[in-house]
Amino acid sequence: MSELHLEISKVGIEFPTQKGSFCALQDINLKINKGEFVSLIGHSGCGKSTVLNIVAGLYKATTGGVMLNGREVNAPGPERAVVFQNHSLLPWLTVYQNVELGVKQIFKGKKTRTEMAEWIVHNLELVHMTHAMHRRPDEISGGMKQRVGIARALAMEPQVLLMDEPFGALDALTRAHLQDSLMDIQNQLGNTVIMITHDVDEAVLLSDRIVMMTNGPSATVGEILDIKLPRPRNRLVLAEDPEYNGYRTAVLRFLYDKQKKIEPTTTIQREKTTADASNIKVA
């Protein structure tokens, strides 16, 4: 369990803008063991997703790098499967075909046709989606789409599962449901997971470690919190657990006390306007 698996070392990224380069991330160091569930939490715009995209290989780090099993990664690949926030299913394919696209690509020549079919169904069973196998994404609900997104990622047999705010766009009940499903699957498969979230409860409930990020620009890892709650975890039992609430408070304190979102002075225009808008509301 404690074997070093994924290492993010001294990662920083700069984006070119009209006013010169903008440093989004700086000096991010993180070591993740096999089978560990790590959450990245921070205020919106702090660069959580950028970290994930660098690990996925979708962005290239300006400084530093990511090592998986002792080898540097700098291009995207199925061993680091991504569950996207907005599911990103191909709307013209059925649920089954969406999962099949990846399976065919990865297991070409390694599995027979029937083995592939069984593997696809197996993964859809894991997320309880076999009943809607032949429906198109626009015919199923948001929560179901996200389940399929998870099945698609799991079917790639990834070494690391990267989840970019997977439940961010869902309503609270559906989200709780999917979190329980994810815990079950994690319990069965023991995947290494990096999940981006801005939901404190979600982070504490699901993670072995919570990585809290400071605000940008030049965001970096602020604190790391080990969650030593025993598994399997039950949200109802934990709700009154003092240890659970202690972790919760620690994260909240970091987010709203130490890293209180201050109005950015220079940086992106979009952020400025949202900050202005919130000021008006307060006034």
Place this chain on the structure above:
Amino acid sequence: MSEATTLLTTKSLNPGSTFYKALLTKCSSTKIRDLLLSAFLPILGLMIFLLFWQVGSQHIKTSLGTFPGPKEVAVQWKNLIAEQKDENLREIAFYERQLKRNTEALKADPKAEIQNRKYSGHPTFFSKIKTSLGTVLCGFLLATLIAIPVGIVIGLSQSLYRAINPVIQIFKPVSPLAWLPLITLIVSSAYVSESPMFSKSFIISLLTVTLCSMWPTMINTAVGVASVSKDLINVSRVLRLGWFTHVIKIVLPWSIPMMFTGLRLSLGIAWMVLIAAEMLAQNPGLGKFVWDEFQNGSSDSLGRICVAVLTIGFIGFALDRTLLAIQSYINWDKSAVVR
């Protein structure tokens, strides 16, 4: 007072109440009214048009007599059908004569050499429609075969798009009438054959149609391909899809709506260009029909040209609808409104 109001509301919410019945009748009557209007208004529009045509045509005097109204045009339409029937009879008679001649010759001398000739009557209005349709479809098909692959390639690469775009923009507005002399000369010198499979006029019209009609498909395909959602591209990158699979599985389905917008524009242009090309290239289609009638200058000519104009319009409309039907069949997004 408040008790009375409650009573009133409960009563009016009861499904059997007169209030509901009135609402229902009102709903169904609006539905019927919508239906009537959607059938009635187009007919009304056509009637008004015919009226204006009838009245207006009486005031237009030409060297070939008064401009034909709807009635005269209808007469010419009947004439053209009659001509077709005559031609059919003549063809049948020709083959009967040939068969008779041959059997007689064989009877007299079993070793006699028999000649089976094909009937070559002069092309009628309807055979000209057929020629025009064949030419435009071949030209459009060739244009599509060029435009879609090129569109995909330049849509995928921003630099290639920038490099090719000026050429597209310069050739796009060129009139078919400007292309035609060039194409005619090239075809005349390049397409030389003892027994040509296609007539030169067909090749010239086809190439003109292709050259003029491929641009909208090319540009729209490129724009559609370039607009593929970043998320889907990321999915493709994570899966490490090969170039070909990426195009087939992600790029093509995504760009189908844009592609069809282009195809419909292209087909419209192709049909318009064809008539002009046929006039000058003397391809025996509708364009030549109009030209011949113009040169002929009989008192019927204007009416016959009007028949051709209406036919051209109807066929253009039908072609567009056909493409629309194909689009709604192919398109994955069945909820999309295509019009």
